[in-house]
Protein backbone atom coordinates (compact mmCIF):
# COMPACT_ATOMS: atom_id res chain seq x y z
CA UNK A 1 0.00 0.00 0.00
CA UNK A 2 1.34 3.44 -0.85
CA UNK A 3 1.29 6.36 1.51
CA UNK A 4 -1.52 7.92 -0.51
CA UNK A 5 -3.78 4.91 -0.29
CA UNK A 6 -3.48 4.40 3.43
CA UNK A 7 -6.00 7.02 4.54
CA UNK A 8 -8.51 9.32 2.91
CA UNK A 9 -9.36 12.36 4.98
CA UNK A 10 -12.23 14.65 4.23
CA UNK A 11 -11.97 18.44 4.55
CA UNK A 12 -13.34 18.20 8.11
CA UNK A 13 -10.44 15.93 9.03
CA UNK A 14 -12.54 12.75 9.34
CA UNK A 15 -11.52 9.47 7.75
CA UNK A 16 -13.88 8.20 5.03
CA UNK A 17 -16.04 5.37 6.44
CA UNK A 18 -15.65 1.89 5.03
CA UNK A 19 -18.05 -1.00 4.54
CA UNK A 20 -17.46 -3.09 7.71
CA UNK A 21 -14.80 -5.81 7.36
CA UNK A 22 -13.60 -4.42 4.03
CA UNK A 23 -11.41 -1.64 2.70
CA UNK A 24 -14.26 -0.36 0.48
CA UNK A 25 -14.57 3.35 1.23
CA UNK A 26 -17.91 5.10 1.23
CA UNK A 27 -18.01 8.60 -0.25
CA UNK A 28 -21.04 10.85 -0.01
CA UNK A 29 -19.48 14.16 -1.02
CA UNK A 30 -17.69 15.23 -4.19
CA UNK A 31 -14.54 16.90 -2.71
CA UNK A 32 -13.54 13.80 -0.70
CA UNK A 33 -14.17 11.61 -3.68
CA UNK A 34 -12.03 13.85 -5.90
CA UNK A 35 -9.16 13.67 -3.37
CA UNK A 36 -9.32 9.89 -3.57
CA UNK A 37 -9.59 9.97 -7.37
CA UNK A 38 -6.54 12.21 -7.71
CA UNK A 39 -4.51 9.72 -5.69
CA UNK A 40 -5.45 6.90 -8.02
CA UNK A 41 -4.24 8.99 -10.95
CA UNK A 42 -0.93 9.78 -9.22
CA UNK A 43 -0.53 6.08 -8.42
CA UNK A 44 -1.22 5.15 -12.08
CA UNK A 45 -4.30 3.16 -11.06
CA UNK A 46 -7.14 2.86 -13.57
CA UNK A 47 -10.70 3.43 -12.35
CA UNK A 48 -13.81 1.63 -13.60
CA UNK A 49 -17.27 2.90 -12.69
CA UNK A 50 -20.42 0.80 -12.33
CA UNK A 51 -23.42 3.14 -11.94
CA UNK A 52 -26.41 1.62 -10.10
CA UNK A 53 -29.53 2.61 -8.23
CA UNK A 54 -28.78 0.04 -5.52
CA UNK A 55 -31.07 -2.91 -4.67
CA UNK A 56 -28.16 -4.92 -6.05
CA UNK A 57 -28.60 -8.30 -7.70
CA UNK A 58 -26.50 -10.69 -9.80
CA UNK A 59 -26.88 -8.41 -12.85
CA UNK A 60 -25.08 -5.59 -11.03
CA UNK A 61 -22.52 -8.01 -9.58
CA UNK A 62 -21.67 -9.35 -13.05
CA UNK A 63 -20.82 -5.78 -14.16
CA UNK A 64 -18.66 -5.24 -11.06
CA UNK A 65 -16.81 -8.51 -11.79
CA UNK A 66 -16.12 -7.31 -15.35
CA UNK A 67 -14.89 -3.98 -14.02
CA UNK A 68 -12.57 -5.66 -11.49
CA UNK A 69 -11.07 -7.80 -14.25
CA UNK A 70 -10.16 -4.72 -16.29
CA UNK A 71 -9.41 -1.91 -13.78
CA UNK A 72 -7.25 -1.44 -10.68
CA UNK A 73 -10.01 0.30 -8.75
CA UNK A 74 -13.75 -0.25 -9.14
CA UNK A 75 -16.16 2.44 -8.01
CA UNK A 76 -19.81 1.43 -7.59
CA UNK A 77 -22.21 4.35 -7.47
CA UNK A 78 -25.50 3.89 -5.65
CA UNK A 79 -27.97 6.67 -6.26
CA UNK A 80 -31.71 6.57 -6.97
CA UNK A 81 -31.87 9.42 -9.45
CA UNK A 82 -35.19 11.27 -9.13
CA UNK A 83 -35.08 12.99 -12.52
CA UNK A 84 -35.32 9.72 -14.43
CA UNK A 85 -38.64 8.87 -12.79
CA UNK A 86 -41.83 10.33 -14.26
CA UNK A 87 -44.17 12.23 -11.95
CA UNK A 88 -46.46 9.19 -11.59
CA UNK A 89 -43.72 6.55 -11.46
CA UNK A 90 -42.36 4.52 -8.56
CA UNK A 91 -39.66 6.85 -7.17
CA UNK A 92 -41.20 6.70 -3.66
CA UNK A 93 -41.41 2.93 -3.57
CA UNK A 94 -38.19 2.07 -5.47
CA UNK A 95 -36.44 -0.58 -3.29
CA UNK A 96 -33.68 0.77 -1.06
CA UNK A 97 -31.56 -1.97 0.50
CA UNK A 98 -28.38 -0.20 1.62
CA UNK A 99 -27.37 -2.71 4.31
CA UNK A 100 -27.88 -5.71 2.05
CA UNK A 101 -26.09 -3.92 -0.81
CA UNK A 102 -23.06 -3.37 1.45
CA UNK A 103 -23.08 -7.04 2.48
CA UNK A 104 -23.23 -8.12 -1.17
CA UNK A 105 -20.31 -5.83 -2.02
CA UNK A 106 -18.35 -7.18 0.97
CA UNK A 107 -18.89 -10.79 -0.19
CA UNK A 108 -18.15 -9.95 -3.81
CA UNK A 109 -14.94 -8.17 -2.84
CA UNK A 110 -13.78 -11.31 -1.00
CA UNK A 111 -14.61 -13.41 -4.04
CA UNK A 112 -12.73 -11.03 -6.36
CA UNK A 113 -9.69 -10.93 -4.05
CA UNK A 114 -9.58 -14.74 -4.02
CA UNK A 115 -9.64 -14.98 -7.83
CA UNK A 116 -6.16 -14.38 -9.19
CA UNK A 117 -7.52 -13.38 -12.62
CA UNK A 118 -8.54 -9.89 -11.57
CA UNK A 119 -6.64 -6.66 -12.01
CA UNK A 120 -8.36 -4.82 -9.19
CA UNK A 121 -10.81 -4.70 -6.32
CA UNK A 122 -13.96 -2.90 -5.32
CA UNK A 123 -12.35 0.24 -3.90
CA UNK A 124 -15.18 2.67 -3.29
CA UNK A 125 -18.92 3.23 -3.17
CA UNK A 126 -20.06 6.67 -4.24
CA UNK A 127 -23.48 7.19 -2.65
CA UNK A 128 -24.31 10.88 -2.86
CA UNK A 129 -27.40 12.69 -1.65
CA UNK A 130 -29.67 14.57 -4.03
CA UNK A 131 -28.29 17.89 -2.68
CA UNK A 132 -24.84 16.75 -3.85
CA UNK A 133 -26.02 15.58 -7.26
CA UNK A 134 -28.27 18.58 -7.92
CA UNK A 135 -26.40 21.51 -6.30
CA UNK A 136 -28.84 24.12 -7.66
CA UNK A 137 -31.81 22.17 -6.30
CA UNK A 138 -33.62 19.15 -7.65
CA UNK A 139 -35.21 19.94 -11.01
CA UNK A 140 -38.82 19.09 -11.70
CA UNK A 141 -39.72 15.61 -12.97
CA UNK A 142 -42.30 17.19 -15.31
CA UNK A 143 -41.78 16.86 -19.05
CA UNK A 144 -41.41 20.63 -19.45
CA UNK A 145 -39.77 21.16 -16.05
CA UNK A 146 -36.84 23.58 -16.03
CA UNK A 147 -33.32 22.70 -14.98
CA UNK A 148 -29.83 21.82 -16.22
CA UNK A 149 -30.50 18.77 -18.35
CA UNK A 150 -28.70 16.73 -20.96
CA UNK A 151 -30.97 15.44 -23.73
CA UNK A 152 -29.98 12.89 -26.32
CA UNK A 153 -32.42 12.92 -29.21
CA UNK A 154 -33.89 11.38 -31.27
CA UNK A 155 -32.70 8.06 -29.78
CA UNK A 156 -33.97 9.02 -26.33
CA UNK A 157 -37.47 9.75 -27.65
CA UNK A 158 -38.44 6.37 -29.07
CA UNK A 159 -39.46 3.10 -27.33
CA UNK A 160 -38.73 3.54 -23.59
CA UNK A 161 -38.45 7.28 -24.23
CA UNK A 162 -41.93 7.35 -25.79
CA UNK A 163 -43.45 5.53 -22.78
CA UNK A 164 -41.35 7.46 -20.24
CA UNK A 165 -40.73 10.94 -21.72
CA UNK A 166 -38.37 12.19 -18.98
CA UNK A 167 -36.48 8.94 -18.51
CA UNK A 168 -33.47 9.35 -20.81
CA UNK A 169 -33.15 13.04 -20.00
CA UNK A 170 -32.73 11.97 -16.35
CA UNK A 171 -30.36 9.13 -17.23
CA UNK A 172 -28.13 11.25 -19.51
CA UNK A 173 -28.06 14.07 -16.94
CA UNK A 174 -27.07 11.84 -14.03
CA UNK A 175 -24.51 9.96 -16.13
CA UNK A 176 -22.91 13.25 -17.19
CA UNK A 177 -22.64 14.21 -13.51
CA UNK A 178 -21.25 10.82 -12.45
CA UNK A 179 -18.72 10.76 -15.29
CA UNK A 180 -17.58 14.31 -14.41
CA UNK A 181 -17.17 13.40 -10.75
CA UNK A 182 -15.58 9.95 -11.12
CA UNK A 183 -13.70 10.53 -14.42
CA UNK A 184 -13.51 6.75 -14.97
CA UNK A 185 -11.36 5.19 -17.65
CA UNK A 186 -14.22 2.76 -18.27
CA UNK A 187 -17.92 2.68 -17.40
CA UNK A 188 -20.00 -0.50 -17.24
CA UNK A 189 -23.66 -0.83 -18.26
CA UNK A 190 -25.93 -3.85 -18.68
CA UNK A 191 -27.38 -4.96 -22.00
CA UNK A 192 -30.63 -5.45 -20.05
CA UNK A 193 -31.27 -1.72 -20.57
CA UNK A 194 -30.17 -1.68 -24.17
CA UNK A 195 -31.57 1.70 -25.18
CA UNK A 196 -29.79 3.19 -22.18
CA UNK A 197 -26.50 1.81 -23.53
CA UNK A 198 -27.15 3.47 -26.90
CA UNK A 199 -27.99 6.78 -25.18
CA UNK A 200 -24.88 6.62 -22.95
CA UNK A 201 -22.59 5.78 -25.89
CA UNK A 202 -23.98 8.79 -27.73
CA UNK A 203 -23.55 11.00 -24.65
CA UNK A 204 -19.87 10.01 -24.42
CA UNK A 205 -19.27 10.47 -28.15
CA UNK A 206 -21.16 13.73 -28.67
CA UNK A 207 -19.84 15.45 -25.52
CA UNK A 208 -16.26 14.23 -26.19
CA UNK A 209 -16.07 12.49 -22.83
CA UNK A 210 -12.92 10.54 -22.08
CA UNK A 211 -14.28 7.14 -21.04
CA UNK A 212 -14.94 3.77 -22.67
CA UNK A 213 -18.46 2.37 -22.44
CA UNK A 214 -18.42 -1.40 -21.79
CA UNK A 215 -21.60 -3.47 -22.03
CA UNK A 216 -22.17 -6.61 -19.92
CA UNK A 217 -24.61 -9.29 -20.97
CA UNK A 218 -28.06 -9.66 -19.38
CA UNK A 219 -28.19 -11.94 -16.33
CA UNK A 220 -31.33 -14.06 -16.10
CA UNK A 221 -33.24 -16.36 -13.77
CA UNK A 222 -33.10 -20.03 -14.83
CA UNK A 223 -36.52 -19.65 -16.55
CA UNK A 224 -35.28 -16.73 -18.66
CA UNK A 225 -36.66 -13.74 -16.73
CA UNK A 226 -34.11 -10.92 -16.81
CA UNK A 227 -32.97 -9.95 -13.32
CA UNK A 228 -34.25 -6.57 -12.22
CA UNK A 229 -34.47 -4.68 -8.93
CA UNK A 230 -38.20 -4.32 -9.65
CA UNK A 231 -38.88 -8.10 -9.78
CA UNK A 232 -39.45 -8.00 -5.99
CA UNK A 233 -42.78 -6.28 -6.69
CA UNK A 234 -44.15 -9.20 -8.72
CA UNK A 235 -45.20 -11.76 -6.09
CA UNK A 236 -45.66 -15.46 -6.78
CA UNK A 237 -48.60 -15.38 -9.20
CA UNK A 238 -47.22 -12.70 -11.53
CA UNK A 239 -43.67 -14.06 -11.30
CA UNK A 240 -44.81 -17.26 -13.08
CA UNK A 241 -46.23 -15.25 -16.01
CA UNK A 242 -43.37 -12.73 -16.11
CA UNK A 243 -41.49 -14.89 -18.61
CA UNK A 244 -44.01 -13.86 -21.31
CA UNK A 245 -41.69 -11.14 -22.61
CA UNK A 246 -38.52 -13.22 -22.81
CA UNK A 247 -40.46 -16.07 -24.46
CA UNK A 248 -41.95 -13.64 -27.00
CA UNK A 249 -38.55 -12.22 -27.90
CA UNK A 250 -37.04 -15.72 -28.22
CA UNK A 251 -39.65 -16.65 -30.83
CA UNK A 252 -38.66 -13.61 -32.89
CA UNK A 253 -34.97 -14.47 -32.46
CA UNK A 254 -35.63 -18.00 -33.75
CA UNK A 255 -37.29 -16.55 -36.86
CA UNK A 256 -34.16 -14.42 -37.49
CA UNK A 257 -31.84 -17.38 -36.94
CA UNK A 258 -33.90 -19.33 -39.51
CA UNK A 259 -33.15 -16.70 -42.11
CA UNK A 260 -36.23 -14.47 -41.82
CA UNK A 261 -35.38 -10.83 -42.42
CA UNK A 262 -38.61 -8.84 -42.79
CA UNK A 263 -40.36 -7.20 -39.86
CA UNK A 264 -43.54 -9.24 -40.36
CA UNK A 265 -41.66 -12.52 -40.56
CA UNK A 266 -39.70 -11.78 -37.40
CA UNK A 267 -42.27 -10.02 -35.21
CA UNK A 268 -45.36 -11.85 -36.53
CA UNK A 269 -44.75 -15.11 -34.61
CA UNK A 270 -43.77 -13.13 -31.50
CA UNK A 271 -47.01 -11.12 -31.54
CA UNK A 272 -48.99 -14.33 -32.04
CA UNK A 273 -47.36 -15.92 -28.99
CA UNK A 274 -47.98 -12.86 -26.82
CA UNK A 275 -51.68 -12.92 -27.85
CA UNK A 276 -51.92 -16.62 -27.06
CA UNK A 277 -50.36 -16.23 -23.62
CA UNK A 278 -52.68 -13.31 -22.87
CA UNK A 279 -55.73 -15.33 -23.96
CA UNK A 280 -54.65 -18.25 -21.76
CA UNK A 281 -54.69 -15.94 -18.75
CA UNK A 282 -58.07 -14.40 -19.66
CA UNK A 283 -59.65 -17.84 -19.71
CA UNK A 284 -58.57 -18.53 -16.12
CA UNK A 285 -60.67 -17.57 -13.07
CA UNK A 286 -59.86 -14.11 -11.57
CA UNK A 287 -58.25 -15.62 -8.47
CA UNK A 288 -55.69 -17.45 -10.64
CA UNK A 289 -55.09 -15.25 -13.63
CA UNK A 290 -52.64 -12.47 -14.36
CA UNK A 291 -53.42 -9.50 -16.54
CA UNK A 292 -50.68 -7.84 -18.54
CA UNK A 293 -50.40 -5.29 -21.33
CA UNK A 294 -47.77 -5.43 -24.06
CA UNK A 295 -46.44 -1.88 -24.34
CA UNK A 296 -44.31 -2.56 -27.42
CA UNK A 297 -42.34 -5.23 -29.24
CA UNK A 298 -39.70 -3.61 -31.42
CA UNK A 299 -37.29 -4.52 -34.18
CA UNK A 300 -34.87 -1.64 -34.36
CA UNK A 301 -31.61 -0.40 -35.80
CA UNK A 302 -28.70 -1.07 -33.40
CA UNK A 303 -27.35 2.51 -33.58
CA UNK A 304 -30.44 4.70 -33.83
CA UNK A 305 -33.15 2.43 -32.37
CA UNK A 306 -35.37 3.47 -35.31
CA UNK A 307 -37.91 0.79 -36.28
CA UNK A 308 -36.89 -1.46 -39.18
CA UNK A 309 -39.01 -2.96 -41.94
CA UNK A 310 -36.17 -5.23 -42.99
CA UNK A 311 -33.01 -6.33 -41.16
CA UNK A 312 -29.77 -5.63 -42.97
CA UNK A 313 -27.91 -8.77 -41.94
CA UNK A 314 -24.53 -7.05 -42.16
CA UNK A 315 -25.66 -4.74 -39.31
CA UNK A 316 -28.01 -6.93 -37.28
CA UNK A 317 -30.80 -5.44 -35.16
CA UNK A 318 -32.19 -5.06 -31.67
CA UNK A 319 -35.31 -6.91 -30.64
CA UNK A 320 -36.80 -5.35 -27.53
CA UNK A 321 -40.04 -5.17 -25.65
CA UNK A 322 -41.87 -3.87 -22.62
CA UNK A 323 -44.76 -5.48 -20.76
CA UNK A 324 -46.80 -4.03 -17.93
CA UNK A 325 -47.88 -6.59 -15.34
CA UNK A 326 -51.08 -5.34 -13.74
CA UNK A 327 -51.92 -5.88 -10.05
CA UNK A 328 -53.54 -9.29 -9.44
CA UNK A 329 -57.32 -9.59 -9.20
CA UNK A 330 -59.08 -11.31 -6.30
CA UNK A 331 -55.97 -11.72 -4.11
CA UNK A 332 -56.23 -14.87 -1.99
CA UNK A 333 -55.75 -14.97 1.78
CA UNK A 334 -52.03 -15.24 2.53
CA UNK A 335 -51.07 -14.85 -1.13
CA UNK A 336 -47.58 -13.39 -1.71
CA UNK A 337 -48.43 -10.30 -3.75
CA UNK A 338 -44.88 -8.94 -3.86
CA UNK A 339 -43.31 -5.95 -2.15
CA UNK A 340 -45.57 -2.94 -1.46
CA UNK A 341 -48.69 -5.03 -2.11
CA UNK A 342 -47.84 -5.78 -5.75
CA UNK A 343 -48.12 -2.50 -7.70
CA UNK A 344 -48.09 -2.52 -11.54
CA UNK A 345 -44.64 -3.64 -12.73
CA UNK A 346 -43.16 -2.69 -16.09
CA UNK A 347 -40.73 -5.30 -17.39
CA UNK A 348 -38.28 -4.68 -20.22
CA UNK A 349 -36.02 -7.07 -22.09
CA UNK A 350 -34.15 -7.39 -25.36
CA UNK A 351 -32.11 -9.66 -27.61
CA UNK A 352 -29.38 -8.51 -29.98
CA UNK A 353 -29.74 -10.05 -33.44
CA UNK A 354 -26.12 -10.36 -34.43
CA UNK A 355 -24.86 -9.45 -37.90
CA UNK A 356 -24.43 -12.47 -40.16
CA UNK A 357 -21.18 -13.19 -41.98
Ligand code: AMP
Pocket residue numbers: 051052053054058059060062063188189190191192193216217218219220226227228229
Ligand atom coordinates in the same frame (compact mmCIF):
# COMPACT_ATOMS: atom_id res chain seq x y z
P1 AMP B 1 -30.11 -0.09 -12.17
O1 AMP B 1 -29.65 -0.22 -10.76
O2 AMP B 1 -31.38 -0.82 -12.46
O3 AMP B 1 -30.09 1.33 -12.66
O4 AMP B 1 -29.02 -0.85 -13.04
C1 AMP B 1 -27.66 -0.53 -12.94
C2 AMP B 1 -26.92 -1.23 -14.05
O5 AMP B 1 -27.10 -2.63 -13.94
C3 AMP B 1 -27.42 -0.81 -15.43
O6 AMP B 1 -26.32 -0.67 -16.31
C4 AMP B 1 -28.28 -1.96 -15.82
O7 AMP B 1 -28.39 -2.15 -17.22
C5 AMP B 1 -27.53 -3.12 -15.20
N1 AMP B 1 -28.42 -4.27 -15.03
C6 AMP B 1 -29.67 -4.29 -14.49
N2 AMP B 1 -30.22 -5.52 -14.60
C7 AMP B 1 -29.29 -6.29 -15.22
C8 AMP B 1 -29.25 -7.65 -15.63
N3 AMP B 1 -30.29 -8.48 -15.43
N4 AMP B 1 -28.15 -8.11 -16.25
C9 AMP B 1 -27.08 -7.29 -16.47
N5 AMP B 1 -27.05 -5.99 -16.11
C10 AMP B 1 -28.14 -5.49 -15.50
